[in-house]
Structure formats: structure tokens, C-alpha cells
Amino acid sequence: xxGWSTATLRARIGRPMDDPAIRDLVAATAExxxxxxxxxxxxxxxxxxxxxxxxxxGDVAALGxxxxxxxxxxxxxxxxxxxxxxxxxxxxxxxx
Numbered sequence: 001x002x003g004w005s006t007a008t009l010r011a012r013i014g015r016p017m018d019d020p021a022i023r024d025l026v027a028a029t030a031e032x033x034x035x036x037x038x039x040x041x042x043x044x045x046x047x048x049x050x051x052x053x054x055x056x057x058g059d060v061a062a063l064g065x066x067x068x069x070x071x072x073x074x075x076x077x078x079x080x081x082x083x084x085x086x087x088x089x090x091x092x093x094x095x096x
Contacts, residue, residue: 003056003057004040004042004054004055004056004057005054005055005057005058005059005061005062006044006052006053006054006055006062007052007053007055007062007063007065007066008050008051008052008053008066009050009051009066009069009070009086009087010049010050010086010087011049011050011085011086011087012083012084012085012086012087012088013083014049015047015048015049016049016077016085017046017047017048017049017050017051018047018048022077022085023046023047023051025073025076026046026051026069026073026085027043027046027051029069029072029073030043030051030053030065030069031043033065033068033069033072034055034065037065039055039056039057039061039065040055040056040057041053041054041055041056041065042054051069053065053066053069070086073085073086074086
């Protein structure tokens with residue numbers, strides 16, 4: 001996949017990607033973000049505690065896509081289950 005960069009999001013707790021409803025929503029959201037911005041996106045894997053995506057473009061494009069994916073799906077998960085989906089970045093205490 002020449003010209004593609006990869007990025008991974010890891011779950012805060014458990015293995016949410018083992019739930020087909022959560023996995024499908026997260027994968028569809030990643031693809032929708034790519035469509036909306038005209039960027040190629042491929043879900044490489046979505047299982048256990050993580051999703052890995054490939055994004056057409058450099059590392060900055062991949063980082064931007066997973067940041068938006070994290071923001072959107074974390075908000076959905078908090079609204080539905082009352083807890084964050086993804087692990088907090090190193091500079092963010094407890095994902096709050």
C-alpha cells in the first residue's frame with residue numbers, strides 16, 4: 001500500500017471490537033470520515049481491543065482521521081454506555 005499510512009486506536013477497557021455492533025459502527029465511521037474528506041480509508045483490522053486503519057496519504061492524514069474517529073465514536077459510546085471507548089492520549093488525564 002504505497003502512499004498509505006496506518007494508525008491504531010486502542011480501547012480503554014476490555015475488547016469492544018469483539019462486539020459486532022460496535023465493530024461495525026466504528027469501521028463504518030472510519031470509512032465515512034474518509035468519504036466525507038475525499039481520502040481513501042481501509043480498515044485493516046478491527047478486533048479485540050483495537051482498530052487499525054490505513055489512510056491514503058501521510059502520517060498527518062492518518063493522525064487526523066483517527067483523531068476524528070476517536071472523537072465521534074467516543075462521544076457515541078459515552079452517550080450509549082456512559083464510558084469512553086478509547087484509551088486516553090498520554091497528555092489527557094483519564095480520557096476526560
